[in-house]
Amino acid sequence: MLYNNIAFHLKMTLNKSGMMEANDTVGRGTKRKAEESTLAFQAPKRIKALDQDVVNKIAAGEIIVAPVHALKELIENAVDAGSTSLEIVVKDGGLKLLQITDNGHGINKDDLPILCERFTTSKLKAFEDLSSIGTYGFRGEALASISHIAHLTVTTKTVDSSCAWRAHYADGKLAPAKPGQSADPKPTAGRGGTQITVEDLFYNVLSRQKAFRSSSEEYAKILDVVGRYAVHCTGVAFSCKKHGDSAMGISTPSSASTVDCIRQIHGSAVANELINFEVSDGKWGFKASGWTTNANYHVKKTTILLFINHRSVESSAIKKAFEQTYSAFLPKGGHPFIYLSLDIDPQRVDVNVHPTKREVNFLNEDEIIESICTEISARLSQVDTSRAFTTQSLLPGAKITVSSSSRSQSGRSNSTQSKPSQKPAPYTPAKPNENNLVRTDPQLRKITSMLPPSINNPSTPAPSSTTYLTSPKTPTTCCLTTVKRLRAAVRESMHANLTEVFASHTYVGLVDPYRRIAAIQGGVKLFLVDYGMVCNEYFYQLGLTDFGNFGAIRFATALDVKALIAIGVEREKALKKPEDDGIPWDDVPRIVTTQLVNRRAMLLEYFNFEISPEGELVSIPLLMKGYTPSLAKLPRFLMRLGPCVDWLNEESCFHTFLSELASFYTPEQLPASGSEKDGQDDTPMREESIENAGSDAALEARREEMARMLEHVLFPSFKARLVATKGLLRGVIEVANLKGLYRVFERC
Known part of the structure; x- marks a missing residue:
């Protein structure tokens, strides 16, 4: 009876007129009395480990976002296997069928049982190997992720094998082809290499499957990725088509050059205007080469085929720099086509920053981009004399009076001339709007x-x-x-x-x-x-x-940190702020100096901020040449490093220190001046x-x-x-x- 009364009491609320009315459920946001809150209190939920199947599906969703991502992983695996020919078949944009066949070295039969387990790879053994990785894939997650969200079949044959072997996978493990059969790989007829068949992609992730708008859009993305690798991978033949179609969407022979592939995939309009460029710099550890269009070619959208260490990636910084470089050569709204292959010392590149390896981080990004853009600008300037212009012999709006005799003479003369010698009609350009002339x-x-x-x-x-001196210190990756x-x-x-x-x-x-x-x-x-x-x-x-890669402004004579902070304290006291009442100003120089000296190792390593054990300032960070x-702001900057920097929390420490450093550099x-003070208002001056x-x-x-x-x-x-x-x-x-x-x- 007591429980029934409590339940009924929790279901009753007061309306505006003060009358009681019964509700089926307690509304969200309804205030409860103290005793009601006590009864409604529940113990916190316990933390439990996720089921391994859920973990694998989450990881698969991060790596395989769309059919094009699955295909990109399979293409990279095939090229890593030494293939010279790749055949790709797609059905319904890759959601129903995605099949890739290569003629690489194949997979050993003994490796098939663990082929689709996570983190199984032949390209990486220790974490340190990431600093010298030279292959496309290395984590061993692609096939594992695909097997958790699709039906995966692998048919492979090595050189020393007498037959091919076919295996089916589900959830990272071998699975039988039909219920009741053995899950072990079975011998079959096949040619050398590997054929991977992905069927019913996202069959168990319906929300992801429904998110795709059309199969034609996904097929267009697939053709774009295949086209990128066809241009970059010289000596490898690519073909891609829809299932059941005889016509190829893309087909490039292994003997085709880079320009031939660009011509076949992107058209002759691009290929006819290409110029080659190469640039390298041992100081920054990179070598770049590629093809870019000259000033005769421009379209409404920039097309960039970017490969960093032979991996197709995207970079908004590189795209932005290229567009700014071309803005001096192309008309407003015009954009170029660029294919760039950038080889960087593997020790300077961190490829393990994105699940799909779509983004990479590398050192000295700004210097490398500037070197490439400078070379492209120089090449564009050299070929600028070949630009085609439309000319006219008369001013716009001028009228031509032609007599009948002249018409007949011109007609006779034109009949004896070939078409290339005929003069085009005068061209009158459209007059731009004055409100757009800037x-x-x-x-x-x-x-x-x-x-x-x-x-x-x-x-x-x-x-x-x-005077700037080059430091022998090697740049580091943060x-x-x-x-x-x-x-x-x-x-x-x-x-x-x-x-x-x-x-x-x-x-x-x-x-x-x-x-x-x-x-x-x-x-x-x-x-x-x-x-x-x-x-x-x-x-x-x-x-x-x-x-971690700052330069340094070194002082000819080391400065006394405590004395500088004392100067900052005197200036701060002169401001006489009400909120500063009660601060022991006399102890500030000693306290702040002690803090900086105790943390001098960290300041030197991360910020090139050098303080001697005796409390002398040797150098401060150099942010830009x-x-x-x-330097008149230096005393106040040093003084604020004490109370305004959170030295106990790492993230807060970096944030507050860099904020103070930015304020010092501002x-x-x-x-x-004396002649202007009369005209100024009474706005108080900033402290600095x-x-x-x-x-x-x-x-x-x-x-x-x-x-x-x-x-x-x-x-x-x-x-x-x-x-x-x-x-x-x-x-x-x-x-x-x-x-x-x-x-x-x-x-x-």
Whole structure:
């Protein structure tokens, strides 16, 4: 009876009029009294290990996302097996049937029982072998994953075998072909090599199967992958067709050259405009070669066939760099075709970063991409004289008066001439809209050249007075999970449109160094940018990208860390902030110096931040060449490394230290000169600007230097590497739109 009363009480709620009404279930979000919460309390659920079948299906879903991924794994296995001919048959986009036949060395019969077990491979023995891996696959997960989500059949024959052997697999293990039969491999007739048949892909993952829109779309993806490997794998014949069709979707002979394969797969329009390029650099440990279209060819979408160490991968950084290189040679909206094979020292590449090996990480990415783009740009400049132009003999709109006699004479003369000698009709180009005509060449006259000499903005870079030395230290690959999570957080917060604005912007000029505002042009729009905020984000990203591989700014004479922190403390005390009351300022230099000295090994290894055991500052990190931070901010930077860096948590430590380093590298707010102070408002100056107040002559020199840095160092770097995050939206304001201005002036 007591339990019935409790159950009934839990089912009753008060309505707005105060009357009781019965509900079948307690609504979500309904408040309960203390005694009701106690009765409803349940013990926490116990943690249990997942069933191995569930684990295998989860792993299979990460590796085999679509039929094209299964085929890519099978193609790579076949090429690794020394095949010179691959025949591919597809049915219903690969969901019903995906069969690949090769003439490689085959699989030994004794290895068939464990062929589809996870992490069984002939290419990897120890983890250290990853640093020198030279094959396509190495983890031994492809066939295992396929066997958990499809019906898999393998027919193979080695050179020394008298017959072929056929085996069926299910859930990673041998399975009988029919119920009641033995699961052992059975002898059969077959030719040398291996034939792998995948049927009913995703038959036990219906949600994944229903996600595919059409078989024709999946077949198009398969043809794209087969075409990529057909272009790259010279000496290997490829053929791909639909099941039941006699016509081949792709067919390339083993004797075809790279250009022949491109011609057959991508068309003669591409193949006729190809130029070859090669570039290598022992310092960065890479060698690149490939084919790219010249300036006569352009399409609406960039096509890149990218292979890194012979593995087909994708790279948004490489694609973006190529498009920027071609923007100087192609008309607006035009894109190239590029095939690039990039060989990098295996010790500098981490291929084990993506389940499908679609992405790889390698050292000195920016330097390698820059070298390749420089070579492509040079080759395009050499063949630029072969570009074809349409010409006209008369001005647009001019009329031609032709008499009857001249018509008859021209008719007689034209009848005696061949067609190639006939002159084409005059061509009148379409007149572009005025509201789309904008300055896009940064070499043209700038707005700063129109300013009076008293506020002249230097437009030429000053000669560098800094001497750079090459360090013998070998670049390292960062494998720390915490750093990878911080990098992923930046990518997740990326704002695509704002990133595109910075990637294609044209620098206009410095607007206000007091408020740290510069102007940039993006297409037909003009933006005001808080370059202090942008610099802070850029240097933080630079710290994550080059983590563990920083350069160093070395001081001719080591500096006393404690004395520098004491200077920072005095300046901080001068600000007299209410929240700083009660801080034992006299003990800060000693405490912070002790913290930095105790952690000097970690600071030197990860950040090239060197402090001697005696507490002397030997060097600070160098984030980029051509730019030196204001050393007047050094005392405050060292002082903040104590209370503002979380030294106890690894991820938080890296995040807070790099944030402080980025703040140190951010250009300071320059105070107004004597002639300008009367016109300034009462906005309080930022803390770092107080450190730089000095004579007007020194201030003017710093302004000129800052203007040069912004135009020739910082904003070009933003264009190449900045990932604009959503937080930067607060620091970018659109002030003019050419199309909008035309609408305004049209009414005047």
